[in-house]
Amino acid sequence: MFDVIHLLLGDPGPELVTVIPYAAGASPVVLAGWVGWTVHCARRARAALADRVTVELVPTSTFDPSEAEVARWARQLGRVHHAAGGVPARGSAVRLRYTAETGKMRCYLEGPRTAQAVLTMPGFAEVEVRAQEDRTSIRPVRFPAPEGPA
């Protein structure tokens, strides 16, 4: 083995010569750890992407923020990634989506569900944060007694 090292690296010095065999022995472990970590991160990102929250941002007709307000809002948006609970950036980005529905422009904000509290927090005084349909907790009423038909 030492011959191979000498052949490849010339005369690397005594310390390096001592370390290299151990490093070579540990490298599969490091590689396996790296692969495992990567797979773990990918799984977390995938799980976060599968469960995202969307809110609609509806401005008023008088909404006129200053650049400083937008900068503060940007800081708030930045917290979405941090509020995602350590999910890698691949799965924890906050998304601003501009879309057209019947000729009307709508603005949505999307992010991982773990950051829902930040997403639903109003950033501007004159922008209403509206939950999407799946955010409704409205269920048909049941009166306590007497009961309705089966």
Added chain:
Amino acid sequence: MTLTVPLDKQTPAPSRARYVERAELTLGLPDRKPLAALGLAPDPLQQLAAAFATVRTESGERADVVLDLVPVRERHLARRRRRLLARSRRRGPSAYGERLTGGLGTGGVWGTVAAAWNGGTSHRGGERLPRMTDLRDGLGKLAPAAGAVFAVQILLRAEAAHPQAALARMHQLLAVFATTSGENYLKPRRPRTTWSIARFDRRFESGEFAPRRRQWLTVPELAGFLKPPTAKCHASGVVRSGGLVPPAPADLPIYTGQPDLVPLGAVTYADGRERIGAARVQDLLFGLQLGKSGHGKTEAALVQCIAMAHSGAGTWFLDPHGEAWARAKPYLAHPHIAPRLWEIDLGKSAPDQFVASWNPLSMERPTSAVKDIVRSVTEGIAAAQDWGDHAPRARTILARTTQALALLNQQAVQGGAPDAQATLFQIRSWLTDENWREQLLPRLPGRVRAYWTNTFPRLASDAVPTVTYAIDRLDTSPALQAFFGSPRSAYDVRTAMDSGHVVFVCPSGSEADALVSCLLIHDLHRAGLSRQDTPRPGRRTFWAWGDELTALDSSSKGFLAAIAEQLRKYEVRFIGMTQMALRLSAITRQALLQNQSLLSTCAADYDEAAFVARRWNGHVTPETVTELPKYHYVMSINLNGRPTKPFRVRGLPVEDLFAHYDNPDGIADLDRAIDTNLLRRPVADILTSLEDLDATLLAHHAQRTPGSGTDGDPTTFVD
């Protein structure tokens, strides 16, 4: 040989093919060079809104722009700055991105190589500090004062039924972002291969953040696209809320069917979740709902009415348009409600149809006072006829007539002949048939009789038709003849109050909707006040909803004010609805607003909106109210004894809220139960009796007249 040529045109089926254009925007130059800072005025989203304005979603077109943002950590920024500084130092003096000196730098790897070339000596003495401008150029936008920096992924997608349309749309989107070109620019990258298209679609659909290359952008570069369209975006095709409305109170009760709550509609709570908001019964004494027709006032009232009916409370719903009852019926067809249900439907007029009757002049209830009956009927008719202050003679004649007939009815009931009571139609007989009147006058007290013998004949005869005109209108409809033509009342709102009945009144379809509505509401007021005879703890809460308040206010100016001020004391909770609060008289308006514990408005005209907005101390602008979508309200209620700030409410349809109680199969049983509850009779029977009622009255009272002394056939008195 014959050849058959098909002449019918074959219309090709619309193509379902979709063509999609995709593009990812990446910085064309190193990301330390900034894009143009567009600022916020005009709004950079203006062009985007213009591009979106022509997207026909209904034809399957789509256009989307997404910006994915991940904040760059400070330590990553610091590392990047160090590298850029080192690079700048190596580069030496430069201007406009070009190196000014051809000399090699003395630092870094190249410095080491140069030193080795020179025999291990370095020209330390020749090394100079880099210029500040070079460092600034080297760092570019990533200087420490840059503020928040984001790693950004920008994806554009356009979809259309024709490839050229999709392409044109994509060009529009690219043009929007072309405005950001400055020192740097955004370069569109279109995925061409199957793999790259799939990768793009995966990122687009899932929200995955995997930009093609690193691109860090600062807030000034992004600001125009980081927020919803502002007021500076003048494009019309932008969804806006119209104005700011304070959030709902955090302690607003959530309705799940509790009997002590009244549902208001869907409310967004502080956690962003929509729930059914509610007001407490104890807090809701008088309500006022304003707004345009067809924007959900009646539906909101119907939801509340059905909820309270299921909770066991008595309800009274005046449904002038007649549609609410049809909608409510399947949700009330349940065994525990059917025995309490009354329906007054004036749309029924076929001879064999069963109808309920009401005699506003009936004195069968022991607690009925003549003066209350007189006031109720007079004010009701005067309001419907819009007499106002202009017809004092007609009003007096009507009051005197009502008084006389009520006194006669009282005697008839005391004499054990409730079927000999006069109805509204006898008002006309009393005023126009002098012989009939004179035969009945001896039965009245002297002071009453004196008016008819001394005063009435001196009045000009043109005042009488003003009164009889109202009765003539009632007489044009078999449904109204049947409803008002029976001497005995099955409908008695005081009974409904005390027994918790569920009453729906539908004057729709009759020729005198306003007259009927006015009479009924004045009767409700009278019945509510008559609860003075019941101790406060014994008064059962009764809910009433009445529409078109403006019509009621036109004559009796203090009446609606009295309803607002007085009925709540007698546990009658009235919720009034009107399109135009400004048409109400000042007294009425002040009383309604002073006493309301629920003030709600849907979309309204600007003047109306400004009027309501003033009640809310500037928490809501008139523009907010004018731009409310259909079935959305702004309302304030009393909560824990204090008025809340206004908040948004979305109306909920009856079908959604009471889906578990939809029982269309039970309607037939419900109708039979109503027949029993209201002792309904066929229209033909009632009309036949009405024909002979004048004679019946005369017969009964003449028999009892001192000195007449005959028990013969009543008809002989008429002859």
